[in-house]
Amino acid sequence: MSPTADQILDALRAVQDPDLRRDIVTLGFVKELVVSEGDVSFTVELTTPACPVKEELEAQAREAVLAVPGVESVEIQMTAQVRSRGPQQEDLVPGVRQILAVASGKGGVGKSTVTVNLAIALARQGARVGLMDADVYGPSIPLMMGCPQERPLTRDSKIIPIERYGLKIMSLGFLLEEGQAVLWRGPMVAGTVRQLLADVAWGELDYLLVDLPPGTGDAPMSLAQLVPLSGVVLVTTPHNVAANIAGKAAALFKRLNAPILGVAENMAVFVCPHCGQESRVFAGMSGGELAKTLGVPFLGSVPLDPMVSEAADRGVPSLIAHPDRPQADSFREMAGELARQVSIRAAGRAEAEMLNPQKA
Ligand SMILES: Nc1ncnc2c1ncn2[C@@H]1O[C@H](COP(=O)(O)OP(=O)(O)OP(=O)(O)O)[C@@H](O)[C@H]1O
Ligand SMILES: [Mg+2]
Structure with missing residues (x-):
């Protein structure tokens, strides 16, 4: 006897998304279910193409369906639809689903490097990404x-x-003449950030990653006030000064209603290219400790690798120039973790809106 669609859905209820802690049917991930005799096909639509447990969920779904009596074959299409930010009255970038800011307290900790490589890693997973x-x-x-x-x-x-x-x-660097310097006054920064958002044809994007200047000046303030941020990635190196100022930046973003998605540690470890031994480069507070102190997730650690700056200096992101080195793995893992945190937050918000539609 051939199975029914209800039987298949019941079986799929055994498959849990480990982050959202619900089964994939309740979450509405199962789409386009077709049961034809013993042949079953359906789509599983995740909340990010960069889902770190994509393969695992697919395997579990396959196993669950194959266990239904009468099922002979299963065809699963894994897709993703990144959820949108919360609703807003005047949306400067209506086609952009999630806006992630990359910030730090101290300068030179690797914000731009991290932003670029995370953006590439997300795009390689199939997401539509702006920088x-x-x-x-x-x-x-x-x-x-x-x-x-x-x-x-x-x-x-x-x-x-x-x-x-x-x-x-998009960057102001594209709009200035070479060598041209700008004498900034506060309101001009806000105007420029607004222009980089609203006057640019960003189109439909899953993630817009925003590389901020260091600290808590006009640019991060304007950004957080102009658009609802999905959240902020705090980049830090294991220096006590860096950790200390990162903590202050975290406090500012919290006040501006921008959640901290997590701490990204950079240049903590050097792997010797000759003997492979790992050494810690700085002795200060680690990214993991900082994340714990702030009560936010730790997104991962990128090792110090001379190839990273060598590639950046000749205009190639290190994830592309050196995809097989440990730094590339770190960036890919960090991107997965970041996408995961964004999905968890978006799901939490959707749930809050469902339970309490007036307030959301
Ligand atoms: N993991 C790494 N290994 C080796 N070099 C790195 C690494 N991360 C960043 N760098 C190098 O460190 C320098 C500073 O990095 P980057 O410009 O990304 O920092 P930043 O935080 O954006 O700086 P700023 O505060 O000036 O904007 C660059 O030369 C970059 O190539
Ligand atoms: Mg920078």
Whole structure:
């Protein structure tokens, strides 16, 4: 006897998303279920293409369905639909589902490097990703992405982002003449950040990653006030000063209603290219300890690797130039963890809205 769609759905209720702690049927992930005699096919739509447990969920779903009497074959299509940010009255970037800011307390800890490589890692998983350089004081993204000479075109009074390595990129660096310096006053920063959001044809994006200047100045303040942020990635190196100022940055973002998605540690460990031995480079508070102190997730640690800066200096993100080195694995894992944290938060918000529609 051939199985029914209800039987298949019942079987799939045994498959839990470990992060959202619900089964994939209740979560509405199972779509386009077709049962034809003993042949079953369906789609599982996850909340991010960069889901770290994608393969695991697929295997569990397959096993659960194959155990239903009468099932002969199972065909599963794994897709993803990144959830949108909360609703907003005047949305400057309506097509952008999630906006992730990358911040730090101290300068030079590797924010731009981390932003670029996380963006590439997410895009490689199939997400539509934008990269916005909000470091108006020292835009470094054009150089790091190997396109400092590019000048964007304008269409229908919107600036078309530059496309590189599968990312849509915008930076003030593309709009200034070479060597041109800007004398900034507070309101100008807010105006420029607004322009980089609203005047750019970002189109439909799953993730827009925003590279911030260090500290808690006008750029992060304006960004958090102009758009609802999905959250902030705090980059730190294991220096007590870095950890201390990162804590202050975290406090500011919390006050601005931007949740901290987690701490990303950079340059903590050096792996000797000759003997493979790992050494800690700095003796201060680690990213893991900082995350614990702040009560936020730890997203992972990227080792110090001379190839990272060598690649960045010649305009190729290290994940592309050296995909087989440990730093590349770290960036890929960190991207998965970040996507996971965003999905968990989005699901929490959706649930709160369902339980309490007036307040949400
Ligand atoms: N894991 C790493 N291994 C080796 N070098 C790195 C690593 N991460 C970053 N760097 C190098 O450290 C320098 C600073 O990095 P980056 O420009 O990304 O920092 P930043 O926090 O964005 O700086 P700023 O505060 O000036 O914006 C760069 O030369 C970069 O190539
Ligand atoms: Mg930077």
